[in-house]
Amino acid sequence: MKNILSISLVLILLVGVSCQNKGYPKPDGLPSQNEMVDILYEIHLAEAIANRNRYTVRDSTKIESDDMYQAVLEKHGLNDSIMAMSVIYYSGKPKVYEKIYSKVVERLNVKIEDMKKKSELKVESPEAKE
Template identity: 35%
Template sequence: MKKRFQILLFALVFAVVACDKPIMPKPKHLINEKQMIDMLVDVHLAEATYNKYRYDSVMQDNSSANFYASVLDKYAVSDSLFEQSYVYYASLPKKFEKMYRKVMSKLSEQEQEFSGRKEELELEFEENPGKNAR
């Protein structure tokens, strides 16, 4: 019984210590949290766009890598720096969870904004159908 208690105590201490310290050291050039959140939002949007249109004939010569590359180009960040920063933040579960909550919040805001604009455009078209036809 005492042996089980010691093993359980050791496992608990190990788990607590493991959650507090990052698995990997902080990269020399770490992407700051705000920019990382913005990049993750764009990565998710790029991925969703690719998945929506990947079977379209226009997209035959594109891959998801092109969409990721466009996000990296937008922020002028190399893929290795993005990967190092992503792994570093992911090694800090509590911080990473907070960051992803912000990512999801921004995506939800954009979805609501887009949905509202779509409804406004539909209403405008219904009120003035000849105005939008060219």
Template identity: 30%
Template sequence: MKILTKKIFLHLAIISTLISCLEKPKPPANVIDQKTMAKILADIHLTEAKVNRLSFQAYDSTQVVFNELERRIMAKYKVDTTRYKASYRFYAENPELMVDIYNETLNILDDKKKRKEIN
């Protein structure tokens, strides 16, 4: 059993090394660029937090408010939800890019907190 576990670990290590050496994929033309995606995600996460604090009794009310605020975020960045969802899907399928985006998202949120734009 130990030998099998070691072999599996060795194979996973080799595969991980090979994958990490691969070039990052180029996004298709219609995908939102990483910086804009990070800004959108920061705004969406802040909006989710605000809506959760509203404590609506009905889930439907919460969803209606969130959908309206999300629509405003998309309008702010001149992006439609179809393009946003396609971009999110592309980045989710490419975790190394998604990690970069979320690192930038966290930086944006940290900056907003330092400037006391959020609590």
């Protein structure tokens, strides 16, 4: 629920900023472009894990996506408001934000391919047949 509220806040702020048609000032604590790539990559991985766990883990050990999201932010020394302001700042610079997300998608695709290869190796290994 907290994650939904955070996303809603970001969307409202994005609409407000885009309607003003002004550049958003650089916030204090703004992660660099490369740091944003790392943060967004880790957030997307955390969301994927949480979504997978939602269907496979059915007890109190279930990992919540909000907890994972907060862990990623803490790892990078951020909080919800700095992250929201960073997203708003970079989304006000579409070419920069597109470059950031292109790198995130590229890393995610590499991760997917790596996982597919590992999965294929498990299926083909003689140990799996025994």
